[in-house]
Amino acid sequence: MRNSGIKVGGRYKPVECQSQHKVAVVVPVRNRTDHLTVFLRYMHPFLQRQQLNYIIIVVEQSEKSPFNRGMLMNIGFKEAQLLQENFQCFIFHDVDLLPEYDGNPYICPEDGKPRQMAFSLDSWNYKPTPENHFGGVTALSTNDFQSVNGFSNSFWGWGGEDDQLYQRVKSQNLNVTRAFDEQPSLIHLARYKTLSHKKATPNPDRMQVIREGPGRFKTDGLIDLKYQRLDLQFKPLYTHVLVDIQPYNTTKT
Template sequence: MKEAGLGIGGRYEPIECRSRHKVAIVVPYRDRKDHLTVFLHYLHPFLQRQQLNYVIIIVEQSAGTPFNRGMLMNIGFNEAQLQETFECFIFHDVDFLPEDDSNPYTCPEDGRPRQMSFSIDYWDNYKPTPRSHFGGVTALSTADFRRINGYSNSFWGWGGEDDQLFQRVKFNNLTVVRSFDEQPLLVHKARYKTQSHQKAQPNPDRKQVLAEGNVRFQIDGLFDLKYQRLNLQFKPLYTHLLVNIQPGPIKS
């Protein structure tokens, strides 16, 4: 990968042309080393074949508190902006692998965030997920992510943060699009394979937090993000952030 032009910190920019898109791939992470190894060795060549200017940022949550996927996404966004300017962000689960090179990892238009992983192997053998599904792999312009105040920081444990992200998008009058919406015969190119893993225990409070979320859209997210950066390393295949986060009182 180094010979192909991959720079330290998982940073790549094509030499033979100027990419039209500068993308940050943010991956929330904890205790999934095997998945991460496969993900990195698979996704780098995939992104390079699309001649993208990109970086892969792995945001790892330290032990001691329930996993908070939404907050890790917000942290990745915030820390990336401290390094350089990106036009858009792709928020990417570590176990999802795009199957076809034609699946574009380019930046979406402002006002039109893209749901990318809507055709998934485990979902009824690639049957498209419901239109309200907005998770797994999603792409938003930097301006749109700021506009919706990012993810909620209030979901500790599995589930809920993607559903509220969709609510935030709709609340701000953004239109969720899918790859190949205008070319339905090519929908098979947007398929994703998932690496097998044990399903996490659902958060029993997620439905209540989700139901109350609309009164906190403006104050729960990037606006009130608090975390402790324990370490920042620019590794050969990715930028690694280790952070400590703690639950706080839910604002209303």
């Protein structure tokens, strides 16, 4: 992996060309060491073969509160901004999903056209997910993610934050796209493998939070993000951010 050109913190840029895309891949985790090991060893060669200038940022949540995927994504975005490297786009990526084909583009989407990437999953027998599905692996330009105020911080436990992100992008008149929309014969290139794991218990309150969400789009997200960074390490294969987050707006900055 060192010989491939990966730099400390999980950074890479091709030496034989100038990449047109500077991508930050944000991965939220907790208690997923085995999956993260597989993910890193698979994704680095995959991204390199696409000749991308990229970084992998892993945001790990402490054990104190229920898991909050949306907030961890927001933290990854914030921490990437603090690196002052001007990433053009962000790919928000679950650790248990792996793209099966190199032809699946991890390039930056255009402004105004966020991309739903994980819509053909082996766990769904590769049947395309519904058009309003916007989770698993999603790509947004930096401008678009800021314009929608990021993910909601209000979803504690499994489910709901990706549905509300879809509502947010639609509220800003952004056009959600999928790879190969114009070339349906190539849709097989967008397939994903799901690493096996224990299914999380759904958050029983998620539907109510989704219903109430539109009234909080401008106040719940990047703008009110609070967290305590417990550790920051630039590891050989990724930048690791360990955080403590708490519900009900009681977090420390």
